Amino acid sequence: MDEALLQSEYNYEINKCVLVQGDIHSVWAYVIDITDNRDEIEFDGFICSRGTLIDDSNEIEAYINHDQGYAPPLLSEYKNEYSIINDLVENDIKIDWKDNIVRILIKGTEYLKMDLDTKISYAKGISKSGAYGIPLKE
Numbered sequence: 001m002d003e004a005l006l007q008s009e010y011n012y013e014i015n016k017c018v019l020v021q022g023d024i025h026s027v028w029a030y031v032i033d034i035t036d037n038r039d040e041i042e043f044d045g046f047i048c049s050r051g052t053l054i055d056d057s058n059e060i061e062a063y064i065n066h067d068q069g070y071a072p073p074l075l076s077e078y079k080n081e082y083s084i085i086n087d088l089v090e091n092d093i094k095i096d097w098k099d100n101i102v103r104i105l106i107k108g109t110e111y112l113k114m115d116l117d118t119k120i121s122y123a124k125g126i127s128k129s130g131a132y133g134i135p136l137k138e
Helices: 056-062
Strands: 005-011 016-022 024-033 040-049 093-098 101-106 109-115 120-122
Touching: 005 093, 016 040, 016 093, 016 120, 024 101, 024 109, 040 109, 093 120
Parallel strands: none
Antiparallel strands: 005 016, 016 024, 024 040, 093 101, 101 109, 109 120
């Protein structure tokens, strides 16, 4: 469970990269502008927790390790039945990129939809809209 996860896909026609990155707390996807090696994150999306939930938003900063790149864990108030995946491995993650829509599939199920036009993320693993994105509806 503590292994780092990493998947990426590049689209050189539009100079963007989608990076799925996970640490011991959570898994996120990032859309990165790679124009002229800029490597700037345009927006991100929450995919799932790896078991870590926190109750107070003031605790988030303690989990973010800027040297190791730990992303924020999930606040309990956003949790739903899809939020936690304890046994996730890299082979479970698939990036499906068609035009301006990126879908992240976990074990064949769509967990995140990222709209490159609006820069909005829709996540299956959250119960309400907020800092983690907008809930993904079936």
